Amino acid sequence: xxxxxxxxxxxxxxxxxxxxxxxxxxxxxxxxxxxxxxxxxxxxxxxxxxxxxxxxxxxxxxxxxxxxxxxxxxxxxxxxxxxxxxxxxxxxxxxxxxxxxxxxxxxxxxxxxxxxxxxxxxxxxxxxxxxxxxxxxxxxxxxxxxxxxxxxxxxxxxxxxxxxxxxxxxxxxxxxxxxxxxxxxxxxxxxxxxxxxxxxxxxxxxxxxxxxxxxxxxxxxxxxxxxxxx
Amino acid sequence: xxxxxxxxxxxxxxxxxxxxxxxxxxxxxxxxxxxxxxxxxxxxxxxxxxxxxxxxxxxxxxxxxxxxxxxxxxxxxxxx
Numbered sequence: 599x600x601x602x603x604x605x606x607x608x609x610x611x612x613x614x615x616x617x618x619x620x621x622x623x624x625x626x627x628x629x630x631x632x633x634x635x636x637x638x639x640x641x642x643x644x645x646x647x648x649x650x651x652x653x654x655x656x657x658x659x660x661x662x663x664x665x666x667x668x669x670x671x672x673x674x675x676x677x678x679x680x681x682x683x684x685x686x687x688x689x690x691x692x693x694x695x696x697x698x699x700x701x702x703x704x705x706x707x708x709x710x711x712x713x714x715x716x717x718x719x720x721x722x723x724x725x726x727x728x729x730x731x732x733x734x735x736x737x738x739x740x741x742x743x744x745x746x747x748x749x750x751x752x753x754x755x756x757x758x759x760x761x762x763x764x765x766x767x768x769x770x771x772x773x774x775x776x777x778x779x780x781x782x783x784x785x786x787x788x789x790x791x792x793x794x795x796x797x798x799x800x801x802x803x804x805x806x807x808x809x810x811x812x813x814x815x816x817x818x819x820x821x822x823x824x825x826x827x828x
Numbered sequence: 829x830x831x832x833x834x835x836x837x838x839x840x841x842x843x844x845x846x847x848x849x850x851x852x853x854x855x856x857x858x859x860x861x862x863x864x865x866x867x868x869x870x871x872x873x874x875x876x877x878x879x880x881x882x883x884x885x886x887x888x889x890x891x892x893x894x895x896x897x898x899x900x901x902x903x904x905x906x907x908x
Contacts, residue, residue, distance in 0.1 A: 612871050681840070682840075683840075737872055742872065766841075
């Protein structure tokens with residue numbers, strides 16, 4: 599019996615799947631959260647230089663830089679590139695970064711496969727292709743199943759920072775907000791710098807705070823001194 | 829030789845997959861990696877590919893039907 603002024607919401611299979619996975623994650627995986635602020639001035643300058651003469655779909659996105667840096671940081675912190683197999687934890691050699699993509703009535707995080715062995719322009723092109731094929735329902739089984747870590751980037755929205763829920767069977771997810779000018783202190787002086795806040799949610803069964811802190815410090819260094827990324 | 833096409837695993841917690849449609853039909857020549865059908869999941873439609881080049885000689889699992897992960901859903905004759 600419907601109550602006046604209320605509309606019952608029927609769950610689509612998509613919403614039911616998200617609901618089941620998120621309840622499973624939050625009830626089984628003890629989450630903890632670690633954040634860092636990353637100065638993006640150098641990456642933005644390097645990206646502008648790379649995009650000189652490129653147009654449209656050929657342009658490299660900031661997300662591609664983040665994925666590139668993440669792949670290198672995950673290679674240095676293999677404990678975060680792992681999945682549960684039942685009650686057992688397995689580290690995975692391939693770095694397959696799931697990219698959270700909003701689709702009608704939900705979201706999906708298909709994997710950008712083998713990120714460690716791809717250069718920046720390749721990652722940028724494949725990211726664009728992955729988003730297009732996700733929206734066109736043309737994902738491949740491995741992309742659907744084999745992510746080893748997830749990036750949720752809400753930088754296209756006016757979001758300063760947020761925390762995400764780990765995607766089972768993975769053990770960590772990085773949530774990034776918008777890169778924006780903020781007042782920071784450099785050499786004792788308050789100055790404006792493009793800053794981005796990244797928050798890692800991790801499964802405390804699998805990893806501890808010091809490891810996550812080291813990982814975030816490594817990611818921050820790679821993005822703040824991006825010569826090794828291009 | 830008849831090469832089996834197996835139902836792929838779609839997500840760590842799924843044990844069965846559902847064939848949404850076949851893009852190739854019996855008798856069609858296929859190339860390795862060619863998308864030959866679609867799987868329906870709760871979250872998306874996923875294309876699956878021919879594991880080898882050859883001729884699609886038998887479809888075991890019809891469109892709209894489910895099969896266990898790893899079960900043979902079709903055969904391709906690779907001509908060897």
